[in-house]
Amino acid sequence: MTNKMDNNKTLLRCSGLTKKFGGLTAVDNVSFELKKDEILGLIGPNGSGKTTLVNMISGNIKPTGGDIVFKGRQLRGLKPYRIGRLGIARTYQIVKPFPGMTVLENVAVGAMNGKSEKNRSVKDAFTAAEEIIEFTGLIKYKNYMADSLSIASRKRLEMAKVVAMDPDIIFFDEVMAGLNHNEIDKATEMIQKIREKGISILIIEHVMRAIRLISDRIFVLHHGSKISQGPPDDVLNDKKVISAYLGKRYKQLVK
């Protein structure tokens, strides 16, 4: 697979990120980097802290400790809308289209809340949304109410909304959950096309077939701590990862 790394330039650097919920340390002193044009996979068992990590970076929850530096700027403490405008977008595990709005309107709201100053006007946001809807293959649903879509199309709409924000980085949180084999292949292709637009990606996913194919590197959380990191095949063969997470999945992979 081609990997158009731009001199390995680091876009996002998290150091010592920690989140405690009362007595539970959901994310424990995690450090990682996301490079320009990279697809970084994040895997780990349910409850291992993956969503909490993304929630801290996107400003949805406050870290207990650690630093989040994006293009040399500290993000910790900024509100989610500021972080969105700086160029970081994320999807939600539970998809939440705006009810009572069409697919096109949902995507236009994404465009208005993103990085491009140009798309803050309603007219420009709708023009941008049309393009993204075409790009994401949602054109025939353009005027459908968002809450009438199938799960696969809703997931696709989540992807369209974040692409419309014209970000430097997207976090995808389980956008393949609930999809069938064919839909997973389509979502995988879409993520590769999004990277080709020059967007760097952190993807949380349980579908090993997809994550192994598209990730340049993978890192693994277990009980909030990073237990492994590296090229997909190294990580997926790491004994610590197999015993903490992969188990039976590993047997399917090596077949």
Ligand code: ADP
């Ligand atoms: P993952 O996304 O890897 O499945 P999460 O980040 O959602 O895991 O959760 C990590 C841990 O933090 C879990 O034990 C979860 O119950 C706990 N947790 C997540 N959010 C909260 C919250 N807002 N309040 C209390 N505990 C939370």
Ligand code: MG
């Ligand atoms: Mg999660």
